[in-house]
Every structure is written in C-alpha cells, then in structure tokens.
Amino acid sequence: MSTPISANEYEMERDHRKLAIWVFLASESIFFAAFITTFVIYRGRSVSGPGPREVLTLFVPLVMTIVLLISSVTMVQALQAIKEGSRTRMWQFLLATAFLGLAFLGLKGNEYAHLIQEGVTPSSNIFGSVYFTVTGLHALHVIVGIVWILAVVAKAWRGAFSATNYLPVELAGLYWHFVDLVWVLIFMVVYLTEQLRFM
Amino acid sequence: MSSEAVSASAARREYSGAMAWLTTVDHKRIGLMYIAASMFFLLVGGLEAMLIRIQLAEANLKVLNPELYNQIFTMHGTTMVFLAVMPLLIGLANYMVPLLIGARDMAYPRLNALGLWIFILGGVFLNSSFLSGGAPAAGWFGYAPLTSAQYSATTGVDFWIWGLELLGISSILTSLNFVVTTLWLRAPGMKLNRMPMFVWTNLVTAFLILFAMPSISAALILLFLDRRVGTFFFDAAGGGDPLLWQHLFWFFGHPEVYILILPAMGVISEVLPVFSRKPLFGYAAVAYSSVAIGFIGFAVWAHHMFTVGMAPVINAVFALASMIIAVPTAIKIFNWIATMWGGSIRVTSALLFAVGFIALFIIGGLGGIFLATVPIDFQVQDTYFVVGHLHYVLFGGSILAIFAAIYYWFPKMTGRMLNERFGIVHFALQFIGTNLTFFPMHILGLEGMPRRIYTYAANLGWDPLNLLATVGAFILAAAMIVFLYNILVSLKNGKLAGDDPWDGDTLEWATSSPPQVYNFAKIPSVASRRPLWDVKHGGKPLETAKEAHGIHLPAPSIMPLVLAVGLTIMMIGLIYGLIPLVIGLVIFVAALFGWINQPA
Numbered sequence: 039m040s041t042p043i044s045a046n047e048y049e050m051e052r053d054h055r056k057l058a059i060w061v062f063l064a065s066e067s068i069f070f071a072a073f074i075t076t077f078v079i080y081r082g083r084s085v086s087g088p089g090p091r092e093v094l095t096l097f098v099p100l101v102m103t104i105v106l107l108i109s110s111v112t113m114v115q116a117l118q119a120i121k122e123g124s125r126t127r128m129w130q131f132l133l134a135t136a137f138l139g140l141a142f143l144g145l146k147g148n149e150y151a152h153l154i155q156e157g158v159t160p161s162s163n164i165f166g167s168v169y170f171t172v173t174g175l176h177a178l179h180v181i182v183g184i185v186w187i188l189a190v191v192a193k194a195w196r197g198a199f200s201a202t203n204y205l206p207v208e209l210a211g212l213y214w215h216f217v218d219l220v221w222v223l224i225f226m227v228v229y230l231t232e233q234l235r236f237m
Numbered sequence: 238m239s240s241e242a243v244s245a246s247a248a249r250r251e252y253s254g255a256m257a258w259l260t261t262v263d264h265k266r267i268g269l270m271y272i273a274a275s276m277f278f279l280l281v282g283g284l285e286a287m288l289i290r291i292q293l294a295e296a297n298l299k300v301l302n303p304e305l306y307n308q309i310f311t312m313h314g315t316t317m318v319f320l321a322v323m324p325l326l327i328g329l330a331n332y333m334v335p336l337l338i339g340a341r342d343m344a345y346p347r348l349n350a351l352g353l354w355i356f357i358l359g360g361v362f363l364n365s366s367f368l369s370g371g372a373p374a375a376g377w378f379g380y381a382p383l384t385s386a387q388y389s390a391t392t393g394v395d396f397w398i399w400g401l402e403l404l405g406i407s408s409i410l411t412s413l414n415f416v417v418t419t420l421w422l423r424a425p426g427m428k429l430n431r432m433p434m435f436v437w438t439n440l441v442t443a444f445l446i447l448f449a450m451p452s453i454s455a456a457l458i459l460l461f462l463d464r465r466v467g468t469f470f471f472d473a474a475g476g477g478d479p480l481l482w483q484h485l486f487w488f489f490g491h492p493e494v495y496i497l498i499l500p501a502m503g504v505i506s507e508v509l510p511v512f513s514r515k516p517l518f519g520y521a522a523v524a525y526s527s528v529a530i531g532f533i534g535f536a537v538w539a540h541h542m543f544t545v546g547m548a549p550v551i552n553a554v555f556a557l558a559s560m561i562i563a564v565p566t567a568i569k570i571f572n573w574i575a576t577m578w579g580g581s582i583r584v585t586s587a588l589l590f591a592v593g594f595i596a597l598f599i600i601g602g603l604g605g606i607f608l609a610t611v612p613i614d615f616q617v618q619d620t621y622f623v624v625g626h627l628h629y630v631l632f633g634g635s636i637l638a639i640f641a642a643i644y645y646w647f648p649k650m651t652g653r654m655l656n657e658r659f660g661i662v663h664f665a666l667q668f669i670g671t672n673l674t675f676f677p678m679h680i681l682g683l684e685g686m687p688r689r690i691y692t693y694a695a696n697l698g699w700d701p702l703n704l705l706a707t708v709g710a711f712i713l714a715a716a717m718i719v720f721l722y723n724i725l726v727s728l729k730n731g732k733l734a735g736d737d738p739w740d741g742d743t744l745e746w747a748t749s750s751p752p753q754v755y756n757f758a759k760i761p762s763v764a765s766r767r768p769l770w771d772v773k774h775g776g777k778p779l780e781t782a783k784e785a786h787g788i789h790l791p792a793p794s795i796m797p798l799v800l801a802v803g804l805t806i807m808m809i810g811l812i813y814g815l816i817p818l819v820i821g822l823v824i825f826v827a828a829l830f831g832w833i834n835q836p837a
Contacts, residue, residue, distance in 0.1 A: 072455035161467030164476035
C-alpha cells in the first residue's frame with residue numbers, strides 16, 4: 039500500500055496504519071458475512087441438479103486449505119525474518135507465500151473446470167450461483183493479496199525495509215491472514231458441512 | 238516560525254488555479270468541494286421533488302408520464318440519501334473534525350481526496366443514466382424482483398448498482414480515515430471524553446458506515462449477477478428469495494438512517510451550547526447515547542419488513558428494539574433542552590435552525606414510534622404516512638441541522654458572516670414549508686394514499702391535502718432561493734467574521750477564519766472540554782504542545798483524481814463491455830502505481 043502521510047508528525051511515533059487495516063478488515067468481514075450467510079440460507083434450495091454432494095469433493099479443497107495455511111506460516115516467517123534484519127530471507131518467504139497463493143488459485147481453477155464439466159455454472163442452479171459467487175470473490179481477494187505481496191517484494195528488492203522499518207510487510211501479512219481465515223470459513227461452510235452432513 | 242517551517246517540505250510541486258483544487262489534499266478544500274458538490278445534488282434532488290409535487294398537486298394530472306415519474310421518485314430518494322445529505326455531513330466533518338480536534342489534517346490526506354473524487358464521479362455516473370436509456374425506476378430501495386432484468390430492462394438499474402458501489406467505496410474510505418484521524422490525531426490532552434460532540438457523533442457514524450455499507454455492496458453484486466449473469470439469488474422460481482434483498486438492503490438501510498442523523502445531532506450539540514452560553518448539559522449521556530444508537534441501530538432493520546410475513550415473534554423483537562432506540566434519542570433531546578434551560582440565549586439563524594431541528598425531529602420520531610408498532614405498520618405500510626415520517630426526520634431533521642451548521646461555521650470557512658436577516662427569513666420559510674409539505678402526508682397516509690402512485694382519482698378526497706403539500710414545496714423552494722442568495726451575497730459583501738464571531742469554546746475558533754492551510758501554527762494543548770473557554774476565562778494563553786518537527790504538509794497529488802476516474806470507467810465497462818473495463822483498469826493500476834511511488 040501507499041506510504042501514509044501524517045500532517046501531525048508528533049503522533050507518528052505510534053503508527054496508525056495498523057489500526058486502519060484492522061478497521062478495514064472488520065468492514066470486509068461484514069462483506070463476506072453477507073455472502074457466506076447467503077450460502078447457508080440457500081443450502082438445499084436448488085430446483086435442479088447437480089448439487090454440492092454430487093460434484094464437490096473434500097480432498098482437493100482440503101489440500102487448498104493446507105496450502106493457504108502453509109502460506110500463512112511463510113508470511114509469518116517473512117515478517118520474523120525482517121524483524122531479525124534479513125531482507126533476503128524476507129523476500130524469499132514472501133515469494134513462497136505468493137507462490138502458494140498461486141497454487142491455491144490453480145487448484146481453484148481446476149475445481150471450477152471440473153464443476154463446469156459436470157454442468158454446474160453460476161446460472162445452472164442456486165447452488166452454482168452461490169458457490170461461484172462466494173469462492174470467486176474470495177479468489178479475487180487472493181489475487182489482490184498476491185499483487186500486494188509482490189509489490190512488497192519489489193520494494194524490498196529496491197532496498198526498502200529493515201529490522202526497524204517493516205510495517206508494510208506486517209500490513210500485507212494482516213490482509214493475507216484475513217483472506218486465509220475467510221477461506222477456512224468457506225471450507226467449513228461450503229465443503230465440510232455438506233460432506234459430513236452436519237446440517 | 239510558521240512560514241519558515243511550512244516551506245521546509247521543499248522540493249514539492251505547487252499548483253495554482255483549478256489544478257490546485259484538483260490536486261489538493263487539504264481537508265478544508267476537500268470539505269468545501271464536498272459541500273459544494275452535494276449542494277448541487279441537493280438542488281437536483283429538490284428539483285425532482287418539485288416535479289413530484291407538481292404531478293400530485295391535483296387528481297389526474299399528466300405533467301410527467303408514469304415511466305418518467307418512477308424514474309424521478311427513484312432518483313429523488315437515491316440522490317437525497319447518497320448524494321446530498323450524506324456527503325453534506327461528510328463534507329462538514331471533513332472540514333471541521335481536524336479543526337475541532339486540533340489536528341493539521343486528516344490521517345490520510347490523499348485517501349481523503351480519493352473519497353471526494355469517487356463521490357463526485359459516482360454522482361455524475363448515477364445521474365448520467367437519465368441520458369443513457371433511462372434512470373433506475375424501482376424506488377430507492379430497489380426491491381427484488383422489480384429490479385430484475387425482466388422488469389427493469391433498461392440500464393437504469395445497472396447505473397444504480399455501480400453508482401451505489403462507487404458511493405459505498407467512497408464513504409468506506411472516508412470513514413476509515415475519520416476513525417484513524419479521530420482516534421490518533423487528537424491534540425495532546427484531548428481525551429475521548431473531551432472531544433466536541435460533533436466529533437463523537439461523527440466517529441460513531443464512521444463505524445456505522447464501515448459496518449453497514451458492505452451489506453449493500455454485497456447485495457448489489459448479487460443483484461448485478463442476477464441481471465447480467467443469470468444467477469438465481471432473488472429469483473423465487475430458481476430457488477432464490479426476493480426477501481434476501483430486503484434483509485441485506487435494510488441491514489444497511491436502517492443504520493444508514495442513523496448515518497444521516499447522528500452527525501446532525503452532533504451539530505445541534507455544538508450549536509445550542511454556544512448560543513445558550515452554557516456548556517452542553519449531560520455531555521457523557523449525549524456521547525454514550527450516540528454509541529447506544531450506533532449499536533441498537535444494527536438490530537432494528539426488519540422493522541421495514543413487518544408486512545412480508547415474518548413470524549410474529551420476530552416482528553415483536555424488531556418492534557421492541559426499534560422502540561428502545563427512542564430512549565437514547567430522548568436522552569439527547571432532554572439534554573438539548575436542558576442545555577438551553579436558564580441559558581442566556583442569543584437568537585441567531587443557527588440557533589433557530591437548531592431549535593427547529595428539535596421540534597421537527599420530535600414529530601418525526603413520534604411518527605417512528607407509530608410505525609414501529611406492528612399493527613399500526615400493517616395499516617400504514619407503503620402509504621404517505623411513511624413518506625411524511627421519513628421527511629420529518631431527514632428533511633426536518635438532518636437538513637435543518639445542516640443549515641444550522643452552515644450558518645454556524647460559514648464564518649469560519651469563508652471569513653465572512655452570513656446575513657442574519659436573510660437567515661431568519663430562510664428559517665421561517667423553511668420551517669413553515671416543511672410542516673406544510675410533510676404534515677398533510679401523515680393524514681393522506683391514514684386516509685389510504687399509497688406512496689409512489691403516479692396520480693390518483695378525483696373522488697378520493699385527497700386533492701386538498703395534496704395541494705397543500707405542493708404549496709409547501711414551493712415555499713421550500715423559495716427558502717432555498719433565499720439561502721443561496723444569502724450565500725452569494727455574503728461571500729462578496731458579508732461582514733468580516735474575525736476568528737471567533739460567536740464567542741465559541743472549541744478549537745476551531747482559536748485559529749484564523751478561514752484557517753491557514755496548516756490549521757494551527759502551533760498544535761494546541763487541551764485541558765478540558767472547552768479549551769477556548771479556559772483561555773478566555775482562565776486568563777491563560779492557549780497552551781501549545783511540544784512538537785519534535787516543524788509543520789509537515791503533505792504534497793498535492795493528482796493521483797486520487799486519476800484513480801477515481803479509472804474506477805468510474807471500470808464501472809462503465811461493467812455495464813457496456815470489455816473495452817471501457819480494460820481502459821479503466823489500466824488507468825486505475827497506473828494511478829495506483831503513481832500513488833505508491835509518490836513521495837508523501
């Protein structure tokens with residue numbers, strides 16, 4: 039993100055960008071809550087097939103979840119690295135995070151192809167409508183996260199960040215963890231509860 | 238010290254003329270542009286209201302055709318809520334909040350400019366639908382399935398969708414800025430419980446926007462997918478549910494009501510003490526009741542939906558929650574009255590508008606209690622009773638408070654006083670016009686006149702009251718003309734205001750009128766709720782905080798405007814196809830890149 043500017047420099051000793059990102063993520067939570075609630079409300083209301091139990095598998099989404107969770111670990115490692123002053127280790131971990139994000143998107147695309155082959159599209163039935171909307175908007179957030187991380191890497195290559203100046207890394211990390219967390223929720227609501235027939 | 242320190246941010250580009258405004262990141266200029274643009278939209282929405290009132294003046298009139306009538310009332314509601322009242326309050330807050338808390342600017346000046354430009358372009362975008370096949374015509378809350386591709390075949394609803402998305406983005410960014418500014422940039426010594434009440438209510442409003450807007454943003458995306466991709470979210474035949482729209486919309490829509498009224502209540506809490514020569518009575522109660530309204534405001538949305546067939550117990554819960562809101566609201570009203578009680582009252586235009594606000598808001602609020610009662614709502618749902626109620630709250634309430642704020646702060650913003658005689662004429666016309674226009678609507682509603690009808694039969698007995706309402710609307714138009722004339726004349730020939738024309742207590746009166754670009758040469762240090770009162774009556778000069786650096790002013794930037802242009806072109810692309818979408822995206826990304834690489 040951009041470098042913030044403060045007209046009141048005397049306040050800048052305590053940086054407020056972290057507050058800004060937390061408030062933003064709180065706002066985003068409501069955004070995703072609306073979609074995930076929609077998914078829950080519309081469960082089992084398709085008037086025609088195929089439904090989630092016919093087409094969704096548990097294995098691939100589980101792998102996707104693990105991929106994203108590992109990417110959160112590498113993100114933490116990147117932040118830890120720059121806190122210890124190692125810029126090189128930081129961008130390596132950041133690249134790993136971005137790569138895992140891309141792997142997630144690849145698996146997601148693969149799942150989309152599979153579903154479309156099975157006849158599930160946004161306009162096939164209400165399940166298709168909600169499924170593609172929820173996961174599609176999440177995927178968009180993953181893309182933004184990857185671009186954000188790569189922007190941090192580019193800055194690092196030009197010599198930015200040090201053991202005392204690493205806030206932009208932390209901000210990108212907060213966003214990335216949030217996007218992961220949303221996926222974990224999606225995984226539970228869209229895949230787990232369907233397959234395990236909790237509800 | 239100041240001039241030397243300001244020039245310290247050396248190698249930056251300075252612009253003049255129009256470019257200075259297009260690239261500004263100064264919260265005061267941004268605030269003024271917010272106010273000017275939303276005043277323009279207020280006139281547009283007002284013109285639409287006049288057309289509606291002319292059409293309804295008598296039975297069977299044919300001033301507008303039915304299709305155009307639907308577009309006009311839809312755009313009237315949408316314009317007034319999103320393009321007039323909300324940005325007027327945001328603009329006032331933009332100008333005043335940093336001054337009131339003793340800061341030099343908002344926390345993120347470029348983000349602030351971005352919010353402004355997205356708002357202006359979003360407003361133009363929304364209104365351009367008139368010229369591209371017809372404006373939206375499904376009402377300001379756009380109920381499904383009327384908004385579906387089947388029943389709203391023109392691009393009007395698409396413009397509505399992406400216009401509201403733009404305005405949502407704008408207000409979320411600005412609210413983010415307000416939260417950080419208010420929580421981090423207060424002058425030393427200004428604890429939360431010393432903040433001016435306008436800052437308090439604006440902070441609560443910012444949180445409301447942050448948590449309410451995403452709901453409508455999500456709903457609008459679902460609606461667009463239904464219209465253009467063929468999903469089934471609001472299509473009952475495909476397993477969807479039109480009621481989902483109502484829930485998502487009102488989860489935003491009801492907090493929105495408080496977004497429109499809380500800053501107005503803040504204004505009243507600033508104006509009454511100054512013109513009653515007393516501190517605000519029950520400061521803590523007023524502040525906490527604002528917070529309470531903020532919380533409870535999220536638990537009342539379904540009172541807009543009593544007649545859709547929810548279980549009685551759900552109706553009862555929402556009715557109860559809605560009535561509970563009356564408690565913190567009444568707390569405020571009693572505190573305002575107690576503030577004036579025994580005060581040494583100076584009758585100025587600002588005070589008149591503030592007192593008028595209290596009177597009209599009480600009437601509007603009482604109508605709200607009626608509507609929160611389920612059986613009564615069953616009877617008057619979708620009648621003119623509702624129209625009368627909401628206009629008492631939003632027009633008699635918010636708009637009167639906005640006028641109070643303008644009469645109160647115009648001297649600070651321009652250095653000149655508004656003409657008081659015109660102000661009093663304006664108030665008289667406004668007060669009479671508001672009651673004449675909107676009170677008869679309550680009776681019309683009880684007599685069964687549905688809202689949004691294009692015309693009515695002559696034998697229903699609705700003619701006299703409708704004519705009365707139309708006469709009232711013309712009086713309101715006259716009031717607006719007096720107001721605008723006052724602004725124009727006073728800008729040129731108004732009495733010079735000086736720094737502190739009202740003998741105020743808060744920090745904005747401690748600096749020049751209009752304030753220097755850096756607001757305060759030295760950041761003040763605050764020891765009470767009324768820092769300026771301490772100076773005047775405690776005999777000590779305004780203490781200043783120790784600052785490590787000189788004044789650092791952010792550099793002007795064109796990037797917020799370019800980014801907003803890119804975003805708007807992307808929205809056009811979402812309606813008209815890939816080419817504008819790609820062009821918009823390229824501009825957006827280029828601006829983002831330029832933004833990041835610009836030295837702050």
